[in-house]
Amino acid sequence: MDRRDFLRTLGVAAAVAGTGLNGAPLSGKSKKPAPAAEDGLHLRFLGTGAADWHGPDARGEHRRFSSVLLDGRILIDFTASNIDMLPQGCKPECVFYTHSHGDHYNPKALVDVGVPLAYLNVSWIARARNNFSEVSLQTGLPAPKLVPLNIADKTVCGDITITALPANHAVNLTEQTMIYLIEKGPVRLLYATDTGGIPALAARLIGIDSHDSHAQPINGLIMEATMGMGDKGDEDFRLFTHSSVDTVRHTVNMLLKHKRYLPQEGQPVYLTHFARTLQPTQKELEATLPAPLVAAYDGLEITFKA
Numbered sequence: 001m002d003r004r005d006f007l008r009t010l011g012v013a014a015a016v017a018g019t020g021l022n023g024a025p026l027s028g029k030s031k032k033p034a035p036a037a038e039d040g041l042h043l044r045f046l047g048t049g050a051a052d053w054h055g056p057d058a059r060g061e062h063r064r065f066s067s068v069l070l071d072g073r074i075l076i077d078f079t080a081s082n083i084d085m086l087p088q089g090c091k092p093e094c095v096f097y098t099h100s101h102g103d104h105y106n107p108k109a110l111v112d113v114g115v116p117l118a119y120l121n122v123s124w125i126a127r128a129r130n131n132f133s134e135v136s137l138q139t140g141l142p143a144p145k146l147v148p149l150n151i152a153d154k155t156v157c158g159d160i161t162i163t164a165l166p167a168n169h170a171v172n173l174t175e176q177t178m179i180y181l182i183e184k185g186p187v188r189l190l191y192a193t194d195t196g197g198i199p200a201l202a203a204r205l206i207g208i209d210s211h212d213s214h215a216q217p218i219n220g221l222i223m224e225a226t227m228g229m230g231d232k233g234d235e236d237f238r239l240f241t242h243s244s245v246d247t248v249r250h251t252v253n254m255l256l257k258h259k260r261y262l263p264q265e266g267q268p269v270y271l272t273h274f275a276r277t278l279q280p281t282q283k284e285l286e287a288t289l290p291a292p293l294v295a296a297y298d299g300l301e302i303t304f305k306a
Contacts, residue, residue: 189220
């Protein structure tokens, strides 16, 4: 299947609110309520940008900080930049933080929206308690209950199970950053940002280690591509803690070869966490990314099925 035909299949598979495959940014909240997929896992990208995005750039591109909404009720990461992307009437039940960098973690934004529960790695929960306590005192609004997670912990949220996995990303010398495995029925989706590749321990815990005889393939993958395409990021310090398009491509090829990634026919791998200074426009990404890689954009809505 060539690139043009592949993109045509996405037009059928992706349900997008208020925009198209050219990645035109949405403004304001979606007028439709957040759906929950009965026969799959519904996901809405609330933002797809890295930390160097602060409003529209000179090209007219606009990416909010990376965040997703699962089945209209569970957040992964959340900042003030994502508030206007929440569907009308959406009241998220909880958030799972990947780490404490400001483009993923913003206590005031969570308190303002009224999310009652937050999950984060135990390594920085004391600092988070202080942050939320200060915001609560300043705003007069209640702080969420904070739940500490250790690596390999599984959290059941109704019909969704989320497993905490180690990421390859640095905040300081003590904080453990995380990526997440999201399971709903037969759907097994790996959400991997911010991370330089998939750490060996994470691969083993998921069941996608090619040397593991007890394989548990994933059928959905969202992965960061902060470093861009080609050799642009070869001399950039972010190489230590982030992935490139080539990193994702090699990862996907290996998983496909060893049958550790078994997507539904036509289901792409979605790239997110694009750095403004290292990536071309959405239109250029759509024209050049090798299948099955597809550039996500703010407001994109998809349903993962097994």
